[in-house]
Amino acid sequence: xxxxxVKVDGGxxxxxxxxxxxxxxYLREQLGKTGTVVGCDTGNCGACTVLLDGRSVKSxxxxxxxxxxxxxxTIEGLATDGQLHPMQQAFHENHxxxxxxxxxxxxxxxxxxxxxxxxxxxxxxxxxxxxxxxRCTGYQNIVRAVRAAAAAGGAR
Amino acid sequence: xxxxxxDYYAPTSVDEALALLREHDDAKVLAGGQSLMPVLRLRLAxxxxxxxxxxxxxxxxxxxxxxxxxxxxxxxxxxVQADPSIAEHAKLISLAAAAIxxxxxxxxxxxxxxxxxxxxxADLPAVVVALDAEMVIQGPxxxxxVGAADFFEGVFTTTLSEDELLVExxxxxxxxxxxxxxxxxxxxxQWPIVAVAxxxxxxxxxxxxxxxxxxxxxxxxxxxxxVEQALVGQPATAEAVRAAAARAADGTSPPTDLNGDAxxxxxxxxxxxxxxxxSAAGAG
Numbered sequence: 001x002x003x004x005x006v007k008v009d010g011g012x013x014x015x016x017x018x019x020x021x022x023x024x025x026y027l028r029e030q031l032g033k034t035g036t037v038v039g040c041d042t043g044n045c046g047a048c049t050v051l052l053d054g055r056s057v058k059s060x061x062x063x064x065x066x067x068x069x070x071x072x073x074t075i076e077g078l079a080t081d082g083q084l085h086p087m088q089q090a091f092h093e094n095h096x097x098x099x100x101x102x103x104x105x106x107x108x109x110x111x112x113x114x115x116x117x118x119x120x121x122x123x124x125x126x127x128x129x130x131x132x133x134x135r136c137t138g139y140q141n142i143v144r145a146v147r148a149a150a151a152a153g154g155a156r
Numbered sequence: 157x158x159x160x161x162x163d164y165y166a167p168t169s170v171d172e173a174l175a176l177l178r179e180h181d182d183a184k185v186l187a188g189g190q191s192l193m194p195v196l197r198l199r200l201a202x203x204x205x206x207x208x209x210x211x212x213x214x215x216x217x218x219x220x221x222x223x224x225x226x227x228x229x230x231x232x233x234x235x236v237q238a239d240p241s242i243a244e245h246a247k248l249i250s251l252a253a254a255a256i257x258x259x260x261x262x263x264x265x266x267x268x269x270x271x272x273x274x275x276x277x278a279d280l281p282a283v284v285v286a287l288d289a290e291m292v293i294q295g296p297x298x299x300x301x302v303g304a305a306d307f308f309e310g311v312f313t314t315t316l317s318e319d320e321l322l323v324e325x326x327x328x329x330x331x332x333x334x335x336x337x338x339x340x341x342x343x344x345x346q347w348p349i350v351a352v353a354x355x356x357x358x359x360x361x362x363x364x365x366x367x368x369x370x371x372x373x374x375x376x377x378x379x380x381x382x383v384e385q386a387l388v389g390q391p392a393t394a395e396a397v398r399a400a401a402a403r404a405a406d407g408t409s410p411p412t413d414l415n416g417d418a419x420x421x422x423x424x425x426x427x428x429x430x431x432x433x434x435s436a437a438g439a440g
Binding site for chain 1: 189262264
């Protein structure tokens with residue numbers, strides 16, 4: 001076991017983890033933050049995307065021990081005082097989901113994208129989300145939502 | 157799936173990491189993990205020991221030592237891609253780094269990790285071969301330097317021994333050169349079926365020097381020397397570049413797989429070389 005200390009969605013945690021524990025499994029099973037989902041075994045789908053020190057990573061593609069001393073933001077840490085994050089609001093208003101499974105990852109990566117590029121074109125949104133798969137193929141409305149969030153000042 | 161259990165070490169210095177590699181027979185080095193993690197999760201590998209280089213600050217960062225750019229092996233692709241000195245002196249690297257994987261992968265994946273992994277279809281190996289970069293390797297007896305062309309030995313195989321680490325990559329300056337990276341895949345997220353990395357130096361409208369690297373045209377990255385030689389002294393026109401690019405597959409033995417047979421890859425090499433060189437020359 002290794003002891004790690006992390007900050008997740010604003011809260012501090014110190015936990016013992018097996019070195020082989022993936023970050024996503026630590027978030028879901030030890031912290032109960034099931035908002036971050038696992039969609040594949042290969043690192044392709046992006047459903048488990050979280051922010052590590054403010055930058056997007058696939059939480060299935062790193063071990064929890066590697067996050068020791070770092071700060072993580074998951075989909076569960078976005079809303080404040082019951083108010084959705086502008087990106088969540090934009091996904092809601094633009095019907096940017098069907099089954100919703102890819103949505104946590106899509107929203108986290110979209111926030112990362114706007115941090116680099118606050119006003120992306122449609123093509124830039126598609127390129128910025130190339131690591132996130134939506135198997136309902138609802139990409140049109142996802143692109144719309146990201147652009148709406150950008151227009152609403154969603155790079156927060 | 158969950159990886160098999162292993163002992164985990166996160167050294168904070170290269171010396172400490174090398175000592176761990178000497179001490180443990182079945183140790184695997186973890187760099188950015190974007191290739192290794194899926195392999196562990198699928199249990200295609202189950203090493204007894206993982207040595208994570210992520211806490212070795214000395215392996216991160218990019219510096220300009222006057223003659224060359226020196227890229228720390230653990231520098232993430234996203235940093236390489238956005239670095240102004242690389243954009244100025246080795247633009248081909250900026251372009252290829254930006255083409256790797258996806259944004260999340262580029263935040264974690266590292267320059268040296270990708271090279272040491274030596275996937276025949278990876279983006280960076282053909283680039284360092286084309287640019288004649290030097291690979292700086294540290295082992296029990298100190299440092300040695302190997303030219304990029306001699307670093308790659310086969311599929312997932314390099315000159316690195318079990319007790320050595322790739323620590324930095326020295327890239328000569330190509331200030332003022334045009335560059336373009338062209339990769340071809342059928343579907344999103346696929347490894348390129350073939351990719352071409354090209355850099356050219358123009359003198360007026362004439363190509364004075366050219367560097368062309370090919371990815372996935374064999375088990376190791378290949379320098380298209382026949383094309384480079386044919387380009388020198390030629391005008392940067394579609395016709396001249398097309399004629400030179402026709403030689404892109406000379407001397408190669410590309411693989412045949414479900415994505416394309418050898419003949420198709422030879423065809424792609426020539427088409428992508430033409431596009432890459434023309435774009436690098438600003439004529440695309």
